[in-house]
Amino acid sequence: MTTDLSYPIGKFERPASSTAADRAGRMANLAALPANLRAATRGLTKAQIDTPYRPGGWSVRQLVHHVADSHMNCFTRVKLALTESNPVIKPYDENPWAALPDSTLPIELSLAILEGVHARLDVLLRSLTAEQFARPFLHPASGPQTVDSCVALYEWHSRHHTAHLTNLRTREGW
Numbered sequence: 697m698t699t700d701l702s703y704p705i706g707k708f709e710r711p712a713s714s715t716a717a718d719r720a721g722r723m724a725n726l727a728a729l730p731a732n733l734r735a736a737t738r739g740l741t742k743a744q745i746d747t748p749y750r751p752g753g754w755s756v757r758q759l760v761h762h763v764a765d766s767h768m769n770c771f772t773r774v775k776l777a778l779t780e781s782n783p784v785i786k787p788y789d790e791n792p793w794a795a796l797p798d799s800t801l802p803i804e805l806s807l808a809i810l811e812g813v814h815a816r817l818d819v820l821l822r823s824l825t826a827e828q829f830a831r832p833f834l835h836p837a838s839g840p841q842t843v844d845s846c847v848a849l850y851e852w853h854s855r856h857h858t859a860h861l862t863n864l865r866t867r868e869g870w
Contacts, residue, residue, distance in 0.1 A: 701750035704859040708852045714844050719821075719829065722851035727818045729767075729854040730811040733760060736861035737803060744870060745803060749860040756861060757803055758794045763857050764806035764813070765793055770850045771817050777833040777843050778824075784834045821847060 700706075711718065737745070737760065745756045754762060769788065776783040793799075829844040864870075 701753070701860075701863070703856070704863050705852070705855050708849055708856075710845050711848050714829070714848065716826070719844070719847065722847050723818065723821050725851045725854055726821070726847070727814060729763075729858070730807065730814050732854070732858045733763065733810060733861070734807055736858055736865070737807070740870065744868075747864070747868070749864045753860075754794055756864070758799050759857055759860060760803040761799045761801070761806045762790060762794050763853070764809040766790065766853060767810060767813050767817075767850060770846060770853075771813050771820075773833060773846055774817070774820065774843055777831040777846070778820075778828060780833075782832045782834060784836060787835060787837050 714722075737756065740756065748755050749759055753759075765788075773785050776785060824843065829842065829847070831843050833841055833843075833846075835841055
């Protein structure tokens with residue numbers, strides 16, 4: 697862990713390759729995200745949920761909604777890569793998404809989305825062969841990727857944002 701409030705577990709580093717054991721660990725961490733986010737937000741007051749996780753950062757509420765938005769995109773990207781030939785995926789600008797009116801809704805809605813999306817993602821990922829993990833897609837801003845690299849990114853993303861919340865709770869004594 698680092699004391700960097702923006703990157704509490706460090707910046708993402710795309711792995712050059714993955715073993716079956718690497719994938720299994722990543723899938724376990726992805727499957728645990730909904731419960732981990734619930735635990736990280738359990739018992740927070742409305743004022744605490746509307747507190748930024750760092751100076752200049754999103755509120756806890758916006759962060760939870762962002763994770764749901766982002767992981768729905770992950771699920772779609774994986775399915776596109778598995779069903780199309782090297783699809784070009786649609787990127788999005790996360791900051792304007794976090795400012796839309798639905799980001800003011802209760803976090804329970806996004807926690808429920810994450811439970812459903814991750815249950816489906818877990819079943820899908822655990823069914824894949826090594827060849828399917830190598831299926832490519834193109835991210836217009838980040839370049840060529842694979843299902844494997846996507847899983848690595850979103851596993852990091854899960855731990856990254858959970859750490860934002862748990863670190864905030866520790867700093868604030870919640």
